[in-house]
Every structure is written in C-alpha cells, then in structure tokens.
Amino acid sequence: MTERGWGRRFEDPIRTGDRVLVTLLDAGEYIVARPKKEHAVPEWQAAMEALILAAEGGGREH
Template sequence: MTERGWGRRFEDPIRIGDRVLVTLLDAGEYIATLPNKEHAAPEWQAAMEALILVAEGGGPTMFARVGILRALNRHHAPEFNPKGKEPHWGRRKLKRDQ
C-alpha cells in the first residue's frame, strides 16, 4: 500500500533560493506563506490541489513536485528556435547508384 501523510519526502528536494523543500509539509508551509495575490494564481491553486491529493490520498510525490515547479516557473516563457535542426536536402547517394 502507498505511504500517506504530510511527512512524506520528495524524491528530489525542491530548492527555492536558500530554502529547501524536503517534505510535503515543507511545501505546504511555503505555499501558505506566499502573498495573497500570488497565492491566488491558478498555478499555485493547482499545486496546492496536487499537494493535498498526494498527502491525503497517497500516490507518487512526483505529482506534487511537478505542480510546485510549474507554479514556480509560471513566468518563464520557453524560447522557440524557428530554425531548429537544419534539414538534409537530397538523398544520400549509394555506391550502386553512381
């Protein structure tokens, strides 16, 4: 049976500046100390929901970890490289075709 409770540890601790979130309780306390405007953001609401589901219902702690990391990085816009990988135009010539 899956272990339950707020004392469960993350597989990889979450580092936020000089603070380290090791358990689900640490993450819950961090979210509770956020300013109201940030706390009300949809990303933090989803992170809290995932945290509560994992702590009280069991399941992998990775779900809660992903929710918190997504909320922490919500202002980061991934850069898009339109060039991407250069295509190889033309087919490779085989010795038999020469």
C-alpha cells in the same frame, strides 16, 4: 516504511532560493507563506491541490 500524510518526503528535494523543501508539509508551508495575491493564481492553486492529494494518499508510491 514509507512516510504518509504531510510528512511524506519528495524523491528529490526542491530548492527555492536559500530554502530546501523536503516534505509535503515544507511545500505546503512555502505556498501558504506566499503573498495572498499569489494564492489565487491558477498555478499555485494547482500546486496546493496536488499537495493535498499526495498527502491524502494519492500520487506515486515506491
């Protein structure tokens, strides 16, 4: 059974320095922890929107 919501796992984990992002929640927490001035950058806005869509059931399913 596939995980749903924020517990959903990436097909390939994402490495960010010494951290590995395995789930949508990991990625969301990583983005939220970025400095506030970065939150307004269009790339980070798009990343968060994509995470929210995936957590709400969008995106590719296997």
